[in-house]
Amino acid sequence: MPTIEQLKSIAQAAIDERAEWLIEAAQTILANPEPGFLEVKTSRFVSEKLSELGVSHQSGIALTGLKGVIEGGRPGPTVAVIGELDSLRVLEHAHADPETGAAHACGHHCQTPMMLGAAVGLLAPEVMESLAGNVALIAVPAEEFIDVEFRWGLHQQGALGLMAGKQEFIRLGAFDDVDMAMMVHTSSSNQETAKFALGGTSNGHVVKYVRFIGKAAHAGGSPHLGVNALQAATVALNALNTQRETVLNEQNVRFHGIMTRGGVAVNSIPADVRYEGRVRGRTAEAIADASDKMDRCLRAGALTMGGQVEIVTLPGYLPMKNDPAMTELFKANAGEIVGESELVTHPADLNRGGSTDMGDLSQIMPVIHPYTTAATGTGHGTDYVVEDYVQAVVNPAKAMAMSVIDLLFDDAQAAKSVLGESQPTMTKDSYLAFQNTRLVEELYEGK
Ligand SMILES: [Zn+2]
Structure with missing residues (x-):
């Protein structure tokens, strides 16, 4: 049986071999931006890529979401690797769709390629069969909570319950078989100087x-x-x-x-x-x-x-809670790829001001949401452009694949210890009940 180091180098080599394929995928998504719950072309494209990798998957979850599961050699916990499908709308962004104003001004176009890259690494010979547990590859719609009237309309028609991608995935039970999750978001050099930034929290x-x-x-x-x-x-x-x-x-x-x-x-x-x-x-x-x-x-x-x-x-959304043990695993792997001087770990209460529905998931299971610094310009601005595609797609894919190997190697000891130590603040049921109390309609008569 190969050692953990051997498995990690097999995974990294496989990702390097597919690097161009992964970067081209990101650039294709960049050129076809679609906002939340409208990611029809993007979803179809990611589905084709999963099929090319031989990963069978469901599509149409929460309208445009996808989910495939790769099985390990033995049973064990399930780790999800997540990518977000949606774009923002920013008129006059360098890569905006002139008709809709849709634009990848938050770098989400790199995320499903990162997820595909992690899959490439894990599907390399000997890797999954040496692991105890499964990997869920999840492409979620609608992280940016925009187009509110449109989403409220979908809710009223019964097409959506909760009105953002991971929220609705939770409600539909698409995370029921998932024990822990990870994703990486891009960041800009005007926000972070190190290549990977870990820790911190977000607003609800x-x-x-x-x-x-x-x-x-x-x-x-x-x-x-x-x-x-x-x-x-x-x-x-x-x-x-x-x-x-x-x-x-x-x-x-x-x-x-x-x-x-x-x-x-x-x-x-x-x-x-x-x-x-x-x-x-x-x-x-x-x-x-x-x-x-x-x-x-x-x-x-x-x-x-x-x-x-x-x-x-x-x-x-709810505030983000990064799992400390998973953060340490990811950090060690990221350090191996880019060098330790290129990592920064923010205190758990450093609030980035923005919000993400990864925060919702972090209340019910251990997750991490690190950042990779690969863009220049201002997030959600006209000038937010990913410049370094190796750092945007290839390196995060490697760091995630290596972290999954850490979690599920040796009869998934590390994953079991993460689960043993993490203290979720909510169950799925209490989460849904809480969110239900926050949906309020009022008609006020100004008399
Ligand atoms: Zn974003």
Whole structure:
């Protein structure tokens, strides 16, 4: 039987041999950006790549998601390697789709290729048969919680329960046979200087879909007969700005949003104005408090104008918890690839400000979500461009394959010890029950 070092070098050599294939896959996805739950071409493409590797898989999970399982030589725990399918929307991004504004301004186009790369390493001769347990290859839709009205519509039609990819995978039971999970996200040289960044946490959030309802009237001839929903929204957003001094710095609260409809004709008093909002914070309590404040401000807008406001609060993400033991394994492997001076480990409470549904999964099982520094520019900006594809795809694929080998070698001793020591804060059932309490619909009459 080969040693663990031999298995890791077999896996790395196999990934090196496929490096060009993996990088080309990332560039194909980059050129075909699709936002969450619309990743039809991307999902089909990743499915074809899995088939090329001989991995049988299910597709259409949570609309566009995929899942394949590779079995080890003996039974044992299941480790998931995850990649995200979706793009963002950033108009004028260098690689934006001119029709939809969809763009990979967060580097997700590298993630399913990383997952495929890890699979290449693990499928190399002798590797899986030397391991005790399975590897689930999971391509999830919709990590970026955008297009809120569209997702709320899918929920109302019954096509979705929870409205983000990993959340819905959890709800559908697609993680029921998974014991622990890992994925790697790209980062930019203006955020991280080392090649791999580990540890840290993220904000949780709730999501708002808001409709200010007024009454249309001639904007020149009889504005007094209308109820101006745009004025209601303006008052609400000004009111929201008054709340920023009422939240604690250490809770990292952020209120933000976009107006998705401001009216339909300039000479008609706007009667239907739409806003998509986000309330972020470090803890569930801080988020709930800030969410109540946002609701008060939205109602204040409707009250001022004597209109109505419909507020839908959608269950957003939970803060990220990186498993310390899995972090150490990944770190050692990443150090072997890029050298220890190219690693940084952030304290567990270093909050990156953004949010991810990997945080949701981290509440119910041990996970890691390290970053690989491969891009330049500003995340979610027009200039976020992956420059170093070896560091974006090949190196993370190797580090994940090697970490899976660590976890499942020697009768999966390391995986069993991770499971023995990790203390999930929620079960799947308590997670779903909690998220259910965060879905609230309200129609406020501003009288
Ligand atoms: Zn992202």
